[in-house]
Amino acid sequence: MSGFFEYIGEMAENAIRVTGEIFLMLYQSVVWMFVPPFKLRNLFKQMEFVGVKSMFVVLLTGSFTGMVLALQSYNALKRFGAESLVGPTVALSMARELGPVLTGLMVTGRAGSAMATELGTMRVTEQIDALYTMAVNPIKYLVVPRIIAGILMLPVLTVIADFIGVAGGYFISVHVLNINPGVYIGRTIDFVKVEDIFDGLIKSFFFGLILSLVACYQGFYTKGGAEGVGRAATKSVVMASVLILIADYFLTSMMLK
Amino acid sequence: MLKLTPEAKVGMFVLLGVIILVYMSLRIGGIQFGKGEGYEIFVKLPSAAGLDKDASVRIAGVEVGRVKDILLEDNKAKVIIRVHPDVKVGTDFVAVLKTKGLLGERYLELIPGSPNASMIEHGGEITRVTTYTDMDRLVGQLSEIATDIKAVSSSVSSVLGGGEGEAVLRRIVTNIEEVTTNLNTVISSNDEKFGRMLTNFEEFSKLLKDKSPEIADGMKNIADNLNQVITENRENLKGGISNLKSASVKLEETMETLNKLAKNVEPKIDDAITSIGGAAKKVDDTASSIGNVAKKIDKGEGTIGKLINDPSTHDNLNKTLTGINTYITKADQFKTFLGFRSEYLFGAGDAKSYLSLRIQPKADKYYLIEVVDDPQGRRKTKTTETTTGGITTTTKEVITEDQIKFSAQIAKRFHDATLRGGIIESTGGFGVDYYLFNDRLKLTLEAFDFDKKRNPRVKTAATYNINKYFFVTGGYDDVISKVGGESLFIGAGFHFEDEDIKYLLTSAPIPTR
Numbered sequence: 001m002s003g004f005f006e007y008i009g010e011m012a013e014n015a016i017r018v019t020g021e022i023f024l025m026l027y028q029s030v031v032w033m034f035v036p037p038f039k040l041r042n043l044f045k046q047m048e049f050v051g052v053k054s055m056f057v058v059l060l061t062g063s064f065t066g067m068v069l070a071l072q073s074y075n076a077l078k079r080f081g082a083e084s085l086v087g088p089t090v091a092l093s094m095a096r097e098l099g100p101v102l103t104g105l106m107v108t109g110r111a112g113s114a115m116a117t118e119l120g121t122m123r124v125t126e127q128i129d130a131l132y133t134m135a136v137n138p139i140k141y142l143v144v145p146r147i148i149a150g151i152l153m154l155p156v157l158t159v160i161a162d163f164i165g166v167a168g169g170y171f172i173s174v175h176v177l178n179i180n181p182g183v184y185i186g187r188t189i190d191f192v193k194v195e196d197i198f199d200g201l202i203k204s205f206f207f208g209l210i211l212s213l214v215a216c217y218q219g220f221y222t223k224g225g226a227e228g229v230g231r232a233a234t235k236s237v238v239m240a241s242v243l244i245l246i247a248d249y250f251l252t253s254m255m256l257k
Numbered sequence: 258m259l260k261l262t263p264e265a266k267v268g269m270f271v272l273l274g275v276i277i278l279v280y281m282s283l284r285i286g287g288i289q290f291g292k293g294e295g296y297e298i299f300v301k302l303p304s305a306a307g308l309d310k311d312a313s314v315r316i317a318g319v320e321v322g323r324v325k326d327i328l329l330e331d332n333k334a335k336v337i338i339r340v341h342p343d344v345k346v347g348t349d350f351v352a353v354l355k356t357k358g359l360l361g362e363r364y365l366e367l368i369p370g371s372p373n374a375s376m377i378e379h380g381g382e383i384t385r386v387t388t389y390t391d392m393d394r395l396v397g398q399l400s401e402i403a404t405d406i407k408a409v410s411s412s413v414s415s416v417l418g419g420g421e422g423e424a425v426l427r428r429i430v431t432n433i434e435e436v437t438t439n440l441n442t443v444i445s446s447n448d449e450k451f452g453r454m455l456t457n458f459e460e461f462s463k464l465l466k467d468k469s470p471e472i473a474d475g476m477k478n479i480a481d482n483l484n485q486v487i488t489e490n491r492e493n494l495k496g497g498i499s500n501l502k503s504a505s506v507k508l509e510e511t512m513e514t515l516n517k518l519a520k521n522v523e524p525k526i527d528d529a530i531t532s533i534g535g536a537a538k539k540v541d542d543t544a545s546s547i548g549n550v551a552k553k554i555d556k557g558e559g560t561i562g563k564l565i566n567d568p569s570t571h572d573n574l575n576k577t578l579t580g581i582n583t584y585i586t587k588a589d590q591f592k593t594f595l596g597f598r599s600e601y602l603f604g605a606g607d608a609k610s611y612l613s614l615r616i617q618p619k620a621d622k623y624y625l626i627e628v629v630d631d632p633q634g635r636r637k638t639k640t641t642e643t644t645t646g647g648i649t650t651t652t653k654e655v656i657t658e659d660q661i662k663f664s665a666q667i668a669k670r671f672h673d674a675t676l677r678g679g680i681i682e683s684t685g686g687f688g689v690d691y692y693l694f695n696d697r698l699k700l701t702l703e704a705f706d707f708d709k710k711r712n713p714r715v716k717t718a719a720t721y722n723i724n725k726y727f728f729v730t731g732g733y734d735d736v737i738s739k740v741g742g743e744s745l746f747i748g749a750g751f752h753f754e755d756e757d758i759k760y761l762l763t764s765a766p767i768p769t770r
């Protein structure tokens with residue numbers, strides 16, 4: 001019986017500890033972010049990895065999401081004779097919700113897991129300890145560039161996803177569903193505001209922070225050899241994805257106020 | 258292949274993102290007004306329901322501004338509008354709250370008034386407001402009507418329903434019942450009286466029948482009495498009758514006289530009637546002949562008929578008018594200018610003068626006829642052989658002689674350039690004029706006198722019109738001369754429009770196309 005309570009207690013303690021460690025890491029990263037020297041080369045490498053190399057995945061997901069949105073919303077809106085609203089539906093969904101969230105999830109799967117694995121391997125092969133002995137702060141050297149890359153690259157990827165999604169929706173609407181292209185674009189411009197796009201970008205900024213921070217955290221505190229590295233990768237993806245979706249809800253509710 | 262550094266890749270990537278973002282923002286944002294742009298006016302609406310800040314303000318559906326703020330003032334919505342600076346809002350504009358589509362967003366439409374109305378300044382108010390029946394109002398009015406109906410029905414129900422109402426109804430019914438009962442009683446109780454009345458009537462008729470001989474006797478007495486009265490007054494009656502007779506004789510005589518009179522008058526009346534008849538017939542004839550003429554004209558018979566009915570008449574008339582029109586227009590466009598200019602040639606140390614007549618039938622076309630007095634007109638190579646002491650020396654000498662030359666050119670203008678050609682200074686040639694600064698400055702390049710031995714005479718000049726009449730000119734003559742004719746020149750001249758020559762020329766027949 002006491003084992004059950006112990007289990008719950010451990011879980012609670014664990015959750016609190018993880019939260020604390022993550023925030024501590026964030027705090028340290030922010031502090032180290034402004035301490036020279038700034039190794040820009042390192043940062044650009046991470047930006048290339050997170051941003052440029054994720055572009056293809058984001059293009060694929062974005063375009064197909066836009067296309068399927070057009071199909072689905074056409075199917076629903078046709079019943080009210082409101083086919084002209086397919087454009088706004090696709091554009092608003094992409095800009096406000098699907099663009100940032102899907103980008104966040106895809107980058108988590110692609111780059112987040114890689115970050116966790118990389119840092120985890122460095123941990124279990126004691127390279128991080130080696131950095132300490134060389135008087136190099138591993139937070140500054142390893143975590144800060146990754147977090148900055150995540151924060152900066154996610155909005156850019158989101159913009160691309162938004163655009164390619166709307167383009168995909170346009171393609172399907174005009175060439176498959178025979179919606180008037182002028183109406184499609186006109187309605188979209190009528191309904192979508194610039195704030196919608198920027199709201200999405202603010203979201204993606206937070207998603208970038210979440211995924212890079214979680215991945216770094218999971219990798220940084222990896223225990224238990226090769227197996228531990230695998231576990232860290234899995235954990236980072238699951239945790240970052242869930243946190244992104246939760247954060248999405250709260251960010252949306254704050255923005256719609 | 259070029260190996261890109263991570264920095265370059267990231268740079269390109271970010272640039273792509275920024276370009277897309279800017280593009281989308283611009284497309285979606287449309288006309289964005291800066292904070293300081295435009296001017297502010299306001300309008301007070303009875304209801305601004307559904308209107309948001311930043312909602313668009315439109316004239317004829319075109320966005321001309323945005324709603325800056327919505328406040329409550331005197332229980333009305335005070336909508337402050339920022340209007341684009343180029344857009345003028347008149348004091349008689351009408352503001353209407355409208356909805357885009359059935360479910361679309363709300364916007365404020367301004368319906369323009371007369372173009373002469375004064376404009377609303379910054380901080381002014383649009384005083385005219387129209388409220389359209391929208392869904393909200395419609396539902397509101399319907400619910401008001403429903404309330405009224407409900408009130409009526411409830412008052413009816415409160416009168417009739419409930420214990421009191423029921424009692425009243427019952428009383429009414431009881432009263433009606435009583436009335437019918439009474440009626441019944443009255444009828445039944447009078448049954449006997451009716452019977453007696455009928456009996457009386459019967460008795461009366463019987464009495465009448467019994468007493469009829471007596472009545473007949475009474476009548477006879479009356480007749481006897483009457484007879485007696487007549488007999489007593491017979492003489493009087495006779496006199497009256499004879500009077501009547503004589504009166505009738507006189508009447509007969511009068512009638513006879515009248516008859517005679519009538520007979521005398523009769524033929525005259527007859528004549529009158531006949532003559533009236535004749536006149537009517539004549540009128541009739543006239544009318545019918547007018548009718549005939551009209552018919553004939555209508556059918557196209559006769560000259561007038563042909564004139565009126567022949568479509569070619571109309572066409573001819575039209576053509577004539579068009580012709581006259583073109584002629585007048587041509588005469589109107591037609592301009593002739595007389596001009597004189599003189600250029601001083603530094604090379605020759607002499608002046609060259611031009612007298613010109615420019616005939617301009619259209620704005621873009623003219624004929625130029627010039628008489629030129631050229632000091633370098635004729636160049637001759639004179640060979641003189643002089644034999645001095647057995648040695649013969651041959652001297653060649655170029656002699657330039659004064660010469661009067663003629664130019665006749667045709668010119669056509671294309672936008673700022675005029676191409677002209679024909680005879681220039683008694684030789685074949687062509688030229689280009691280029692006009693600048695509203696034709697004030699003219700740059701000229703002309704070439705003529707194409708001679709194999711010497712290069713053609715190329716002349717460049719710039720002419721500046723000081724005013725309508727006077728101009729100065731300057732340039733370089735004979736630019737590529739082989740015989741040393743190059744010369745800088747400056748000159749001046751005047752030209753004026755000559756109406757007399759114009760009318761002389763236009764009064765001569767001009768063929769129309």
